[in-house]
Amino acid sequence: HNFEEALFKGLIAAGYKMKKSGGALITVRDTDQPEIAGIAKKFADMGFSLYATVGTASAIREAGIEVSVVNKIYESDDNTMTLVESGKVDYVISTSAKGRIPTRDSVKIRRKAVEHAIPCLTSLDTASALANILKSGYTQDNTELVDINNINN
Numbered sequence: 001h002n003f004e005e006a007l008f009k010g011l012i013a014a015g016y017k018m019k020k021s022g023g024a025l026i027t028v029r030d031t032d033q034p035e036i037a038g039i040a041k042k043f044a045d046m047g048f049s050l051y052a053t054v055g056t057a058s059a060i061r062e063a064g065i066e067v068s069v070v071n072k073i074y075e076s077d078d079n080t081m082t083l084v085e086s087g088k089v090d091y092v093i094s095t096s097a098k099g100r101i102p103t104r105d106s107v108k109i110r111r112k113a114v115e116h117a118i119p120c121l122t123s124l125d126t127a128s129a130l131a132n133i134l135k136s137g138y139t140q141d142n143t144e145l146v147d148i149n150n151i152n153n
Contacts, residue, residue, distance in 0.1 A: 004129045008138050011130075016119045020046060020134050022090035025070065025083060026060070027053040027109065028124070032095045035124050037063035039093065042131035048090075051083055073105050080105065084112045092120040093127045 011018060024043045028036050033056060040050055040060045050067040052060055060067045071079040083089055092113040096106030113120035121127040 004133045004136075005138070007126060007129050008133045011119055016117060018119075018134065018138075019090040021048060023049040023051060023088045024091045024093060025051045025080060025089045025109075026056050026067075026093045027070075027080065027106070028056050028093065028095040029097050030055065032124055033059040036060060036093075037065065039124060039128050039131055040065050040067065042128070042135060043091075046131075046135060049088070051089065053080065073108060080109050081112055084109065084116060084118065089118060091130070092118055093124075094120060094122060095124065096122075 008018065024040075026036060026040060036056060037060055040052075041063065044050055044065050050060065050065065051070045052067050053072055054069055057067045057069045070083050073079045073081055084092065092109060094106050094109050094113075096104060110120050110122070119130070121130060
C-alpha cells in the first residue's frame with residue numbers, strides 16, 4: 001500500500017489533478033495486452049470512458065469491457081494526439097516496445113500528455129496502483145503531503 005500512497009503523493013506534488021472520473025486513453029505494447037483488461041476494468045468500474053488503439057481495444061473488448069477505438073497518429077487526422085488535446089482524457093496508460101525512438105507514437109503521446117498536464121503511466125504496475133488509489137478513495141485532503149520547499153534543515 002505504501003507504493004500506492006507514494007505514487008499518489010508524487011503525482012499530486014507534481015501538480016496533477018487526480019480525477020476520479022473522466023476518460024482514460026490506453027495504448028500498450030503487444031506483450032502487455034493480456035494483462036491490460038484487469039486494469040481497464042478498474043477504470044471502467046469507476047465510470048471512466050475508455051479509449052484505446054485497435055490492438056489494445058480488442059484485448060479490452062474480449063474481457064467484455066466497453067471501449068472506443070482511437071486511430072494511431074499515422075492512420076488518421078482524428079487520432080490519439082487529437083484525443084489527448086480534446087480534453088476528454090484524464091489519464092494516459094502507454095507502454096512501448098523497447099527503445100525510445102522520438103518518431104514513435106508512444107513518445108509523441110507521452111509528450112502531448114505532459115504538455116496538457118495529464119498523468120501518463122508507462123508501466124502496468126503503476127497504472128494498476130493508480131486505479132487502486134482512485135478506487136480506494138484517497139483524496140488530497142486525507143493524504144498528508146509534505147511541502148519539500150519548506151522543510152527545515
